[in-house]
Amino acid sequence: MTDNDGEADLEARLVEQERFEPPAGFVEQANVADESIYEEFEENWPHAWTRAADMLDWDSEYSQVLDDSEGPFYEWFADGTLNASYNCVDRHVENGDKNRAAIQWEGEYGETRTYTYQDLYREVNEFAAALRDLGVEEDDVVTLYMPMVPELPIAMLACARIGAPHSVVFAGFSADALATRMNAADSRYLITCDGYYRRGDPLDHLQKANDGLGGVDHGVDATVVVDRLGEDGFGHDLKGNQHDWDALLAEHTGARVDPVERSAEDMLFLMYTSGTTGQPKGVKHTTGGYLAYTTWTSHAVLDLEPEDTYWCSADIGWITGHSYIVYGPLSLGTTTVMYEGTPDFPERDRLWELVEKYAVDVFYTAPTAIRAFMKWGSEFPERHDLSSLRLLGTVGEPINPRAWKWYYKHIGDEACPIVDTWWQTETGGMMVTTLPGINTMKPGSAGPPLPGIDARVVDASGEEVDAGRAGYLTVDRPWPGMLRTLYQNDERFVNEYWQEYSDPDADEWVYFPEDGAKIDEDGYITILGRVDDVINVSGHRLGTMEIESAIVGVEGVAEAAVVGGDHEVTGEAVYAYVILEDGYEGTDEMQDAIIEGVNEAIGPIAKPEKVIFTPELPKTRSGKIMRRLLEEIANGEELGDTTTLRNPEIVEDIQVKVSD
Ligand code: PRX
Numbered sequence: 001m002t003d004n005d006g007e008a009d010l011e012a013r014l015v016e017q018e019r020f021e022p023p024a025g026f027v028e029q030a031n032v033a034d035e036s037i038y039e040e041f042e043e044n045w046p047h048a049w050t051r052a053a054d055m056l057d058w059d060s061e062y063s064q065v066l067d068d069s070e071g072p073f074y075e076w077f078a079d080g081t082l083n084a085s086y087n088c089v090d091r092h093v094e095n096g097d098k099n100r101a102a103i104q105w106e107g108e109y110g111e112t113r114t115y116t117y118q119d120l121y122r123e124v125n126e127f128a129a130a131l132r133d134l135g136v137e138e139d140d141v142v143t144l145y146m147p148m149v150p151e152l153p154i155a156m157l158a159c160a161r162i163g164a165p166h167s168v169v170f171a172g173f174s175a176d177a178l179a180t181r182m183n184a185a186d187s188r189y190l191i192t193c194d195g196y197y198r199r200g201d202p203l204d205h206l207q208k209a210n211d212g213l214g215g216v217d218h219g220v221d222a223t224v225v226v227d228r229l230g231e232d233g234f235g236h237d238l239k240g241n242q243h244d245w246d247a248l249l250a251e252h253t254g255a256r257v258d259p260v261e262r263s264a265e266d267m268l269f270l271m272y273t274s275g276t277t278g279q280p281k282g283v284k285h286t287t288g289g290y291l292a293y294t295t296w297t298s299h300a301v302l303d304l305e306p307e308d309t310y311w312c313s314a315d316i317g318w319i320t321g322h323s324y325i326v327y328g329p330l331s332l333g334t335t336t337v338m339y340e341g342t343p344d345f346p347e348r349d350r351l352w353e354l355v356e357k358y359a360v361d362v363f364y365t366a367p368t369a370i371r372a373f374m375k376w377g378s379e380f381p382e383r384h385d386l387s388s389l390r391l392l393g394t395v396g397e398p399i400n401p402r403a404w405k406w407y408y409k410h411i412g413d414e415a416c417p418i419v420d421t422w423w424q425t426e427t428g429g430m431m432v433t434t435l436p437g438i439n440t441m442k443p444g445s446a447g448p449p450l451p452g453i454d455a456r457v458v459d460a461s462g463e464e465v466d467a468g469r470a471g472y473l474t475v476d477r478p479w480p481g482m483l484r485t486l487y488q489n490d491e492r493f494v495n496e497y498w499q500e501y502s503d504p505d506a507d508e509w510v511y512f513p514e515d516g517a518k519i520d521e522d523g524y525i526t527i528l529g530r531v532d533d534v535i536n537v538s539g540h541r542l543g544t545m546e547i548e549s550a551i552v553g554v555e556g557v558a559e560a561a562v563v564g565g566d567h568e569v570t571g572e573a574v575y576a577y578v579i580l581e582d583g584y585e586g587t588d589e590m591q592d593a594i595i596e597g598v599n600e601a602i603g604p605i606a607k608p609e610k611v612i613f614t615p616e617l618p619k620t621r622s623g624k625i626m627r628r629l630l631e632e633i634a635n636g637e638e639l640g641d642t643t644t645l646r647n648p649e650i651v652e653d654i655q656v657k658v659s660d
Contacts, residue, residue, distance in 0.1 A: 009378055014405045020441040022417045026390060030437025032300045037435070041452035048452055049076070049480055052296035053288070056331070057091050058082045059261045062288070066478065071509040072498045073485065074478040075265050076289035083259035084268055084291050085161035088330035089124055090259065092117040097306065101335040104309065104358055105150045108197040108341030113150055117333070120154065127158035129255035130248040134189065134222040138163035138260060141187040141270060145178050145209055147171040147196035148340045151226045151245060152316050153326045155191045160268060160287075163260040164189075167270040167282075170317030171196070173603040175208045179215030181272045184282055185487060186218060191245075193226040194233045199345045202232040210236070224248060264288025270487050271319055273425040274543035275496060276533045282487030283425050290428045291327055293481025297429040297450070298328030301419050302362055303391050303436055311337035312364040312393075313351065318540070319425040320395055323481075324364060328429070343369060349380040352411075356384040363411070364393035366539035367403055371569045374406045381410050391436055393419045396539025397571045398527050404443035422446040422527050424513055425541070426497065428481030431455060432473075432525050445526040453479055457519040462501045462510070465519065470528060473517040474501050474510050482511070533627070535564030535572050542574070542606050544627075550601030551576055551608075554593050556584035561617050561625045565609070565634030573609035574598075575634040577617055577654065586613030610634075612657050616650045618642070633658050 027033055041048040046066040053062065053076075062080030092100070098118035105113045115123070136142060142159050144166050146152040152168070159166040167185050169178050171193075182190065192209040195202050206225060213220055225238060226245040238244060262268075268287045272280040298304045302324065310329050314320035316338075329336040337358055343351045351373075355363060373380070392412050394404075399420055408418055417436035423429060432455055434440070434447035441447070449455035454476040457465050465471035486493040501510035516528035530536065533544040544562040551560040559579040564572035578594060580586060591611045598606050618626045621644065632639050633655050642648050 010402070010405050010409060014409055015402075017405075018442060020408070020443070022436055022438070022441070023415050025415065026417055027437045031303050031305070032435055033437035035438045037438075038451045045452060045477070049292070052292040052480060053077050053080070055295045055299065056082055056087050056288075056292055062264060068478065071478070071507060072494065072502070072511070073490070074482065076286070076478075076480040077264040077292065080264045080288055081261045082264065082288060082291070083161065083262055084287050084327065085124060085128075085157045086259040087291060087295075088157055088160075088327060089117060089121050092306075092333040093121045095333070097333055100306065100333065101309075102330060103150050103153060103338055104335055105338045106340065106354060108200075108345060115150060120157070123154050123249065124157045124161060125256050126249045126252040126254075127154055128161040128257040129252040130224075131158055131164065131189075132162060132257065133252070134224070134243070136162065136164050136189055139267070140164045140189065141185040142166050142189040142191065143178070143182050143185065143187040144168045145171060145190060145192045145205075145212070146226065147193055147205065147228070148315060148338055149193060149196065149226055149228055150338065151191075151193070153330075153338070156269070156316075156322075156326055157330075161257055161259050163262050163266065165267040165269050167272065168317055168322065169272070170315060170603070171205060172315075172317070172605055174600050175211035176215060176601050177603060178209065178212030181280065182212070182216045182220075183218070184272070184280070185270055188219065188221040190220060190223045191226075192223060193228050194236065195229045196340060199342060202229050202234075204234045206236045207234065262287045265484070269322065271322065271425055273319070274534055274541050274546060276543065276545060278543065278545040278549045280543070280546070281492070281496065282489070283483045284485050284487050285428055285481075286484055289480035289482070291331060293429045293479065294323040294328035295331040297481075298324060298332055298334075300435060301421060301430050301433055301450070302328070302364065302393060304329055304332050304334045304362060306333035308361040309335045309337060309358050309388075310362045310364075311339075311355070311358070311360045313339065313343070313369065314364070314366065314395075319428075320364075323429050343372070344376070347380075348376045349383050352381045352384040352386060355386050355389065359388035361388055362391045362393070363389055364395065366396040367394050367399040368397065368538040368570050370394065370399065370403045370407045373411075374403055375569065378406075378410045386411060386413065389413075389416050391419070392416050393421060395421045395423070395430075397536050398529060399444065401443035408443075417441060420446045422515075422525070426483040426513070427479070428483065431475065431479070432527070442520075442524055445520065445524040447525065448523045449525070453477075455525060457517045457525060458501065467519060467521040470516060470518045472500075472531060473513055473515045473525065473527070475513065476510050478509075478511075535562075535574065537564070537567075537572050537574060537605060538570040540605050542602070546602060547574060547576070547598055547606050547608075550598045550606070551578060551594050553601065554597040556581050556590060557594065559617065561627065561630055562608070563627050563630045563634055565631065567609065574606060575630070575658075576608040576611045577630055578611055578613050579615065579617060580613060610658070612654060614650065614654050614657065616647055618645050618650055618654070619647060620644050621646045630654075
């Protein structure tokens with residue numbers, strides 16, 4: 001199906017409509033439907049944030065909401081104590097909900113597992129006891145390199161229970177990426193998996209994990225391996241300090257571990273994300289502020305109720321999965337769905353089959369997925385009864401109005417509001433989005449900042465721009481879910497996020513998320529994309545420097561420049577411009593070697609869509625690569641100013657190669 005068919009499929013009425021009101025049926029039951037909430041946060045800031053904190057069970061109450069005495073090192077609810085695992089598990093068992101499904105897991109082949117809150121309680125306790133016996137102590141960082149198996153959230157909650165921060169590394173990342181993250185976090189424990197299924201084939205994950213372990217500089221005390229593949233496994237023997245998950249649980253049957261009382265500001269987890277340099281950033285999230293924030297936004301934006309079956313189709317290896325598959329929904333006592341496989345296996349209706357099967361109430365996905373569904377055609381959702389859906393969400397990249405409307409019509413049947421939620425690994429939770437029971441929706445625009453969030457669009461000097469003008473997104477006041485620092489690197493934290501628009505002498509701190517944006521007359525913010533050297537492929541954030549250093553590591557490559565070019569489905573795609581050393585040629589083999597190099601250093605998600613061999617890169621007179629120009633070339637756009645180039649003649653040559 002082509003794009004035009006997609007358009008024809010949407011009635012003209014929808015194509016032209018620019019505003020959509022929340023459906024009355026939704027508003028009637030919405031968790032948050034009174035617009036005075038915006039004012040309440042404004043008037044009672046920061047005290048209004050107790051609303052979020054009060055959704056949690058605290059071991060000891062906090063006496064101060066926000067400590068801003070050492071900005072930008074803010075502290076929230078700092079003298080309160082609590083445990084995230086207790087809040088996500090025990091309290092629901094104690095409140096009489098022990099038999100409600102906590103995790104509804106579906107394997108690629110339709111194998112299912114349901115964990116009630118009682119089941120979750122049992123396994124989290126047993127695994128927490130096992131971790132302790134392996135020597136894990138409070139504040140030890142435990143690395144989790146696991147695909148979408150239930151043992152992943154169980155391990156996260158077990159770590160939280162004993163106060164050991166987890167660092168989840170996306171299973172699609174390479175062995176090298178695992179080693180880099182374990183080294184950076186000085187992590188001596190690894191929980192992993194023998195493998196998993198992808199489009200019908202078992203994948204050997206343990207080999208990658210073992211290779212990664214080989215690159216860890218310090219000693220690794222223990223590895224735990226989940227047996228996912230059974231007889232389909234690759235026959236690796238577990239070595240000296242490697243333990244089988246099931247055997248460990250069996251040894252700890254019935255064990256109970258008291259949840260450790262953690263200070264609100266104690267680290268709950270680390271999450272490595274890409275930035276401008278080659279070295280990933282270890283974003284630190286805390287127990288109190290993060291959990292309060294994800295719980296509150298799951299309630300207010302995702303409208304979750306304990307009775308709901310909720311499905312976020314992200315991978316737990318990214319922040320979306322942490323906040324909105326695991327912590328937010330489980331803290332609220334909701335049933336969260338986890339799916340191991342891809343949307344098009346065995347058929348392109350797989351997700352809709354699951355929505356029908358589990359009668360999913362709320363569904364949260366990425367624009368990339370929606371663009372793919374749209375391309376595949378509406379006959380796939382039409383095969384299923386999707387009437388259980390009440391609310392739809394998107395995250396991770398800008399959604400174009402056409403995809404928004406397709407989602408609204410073909411998945412939501414024009415009866416579900418859509419929340420287009422802007423946020424980041426660093427923000428912990430949603431920041432800019434409509435509240436589904438209150439605000440008018442405008443396709444393509446995320447919406448106003450959430451209550452209590454002071455997001456603005458400013459120009460280079462920090463002045464707010466007029467409606468309709470493009471500028472930079474900033475956040476002027478702190479919020480509970482914000483990152484507290486970059487792991488063991490306060491200086492980089494300040495430099496990365498608090499440089500551009502802050503006035504340290506006046507103790508005025510402004511957070512800069514590195515996104516471009518514009519704002520309209522109603523205060524709705526449209527996100528225009530990253531303004532740093534980060535690209536967004538299928539909602540996955542990749543650093544161009546990381547990819548470039550992978551390419552330069554390939555034998556025969558002299559220099560590389562990577563940019564994001566527009567892509568119909570994935571939003572952006574990796575375009576790699578490569579200069580070879582003398583004696584090497586831009587052959588197919590060379591291209592394969594480059595792709596394999598990226599695969600090894602990062603993983604298949606970072607694979608270049610196009611490799612362009614060139615004798616030179618366009619550089620300014622001061623020797624800087626002109627990336628803007630390379631982006632324009634990748635997109636086949638008209639070129640901007642090239643007069644500052646020292647080698648303008650190369651541009652045409654590259655243009656020809658890209659269009660080949
Ligand atoms: O550029 C923005 C884009 O994703 C970036 C954050 O990526 P990451 O930390 O991996 O977190 C993704 C999931 C929260 C942002 O800087 N982004 C995220 N949500 C949106 C978005 N761009 C446009 N619209 C969104 N709703």
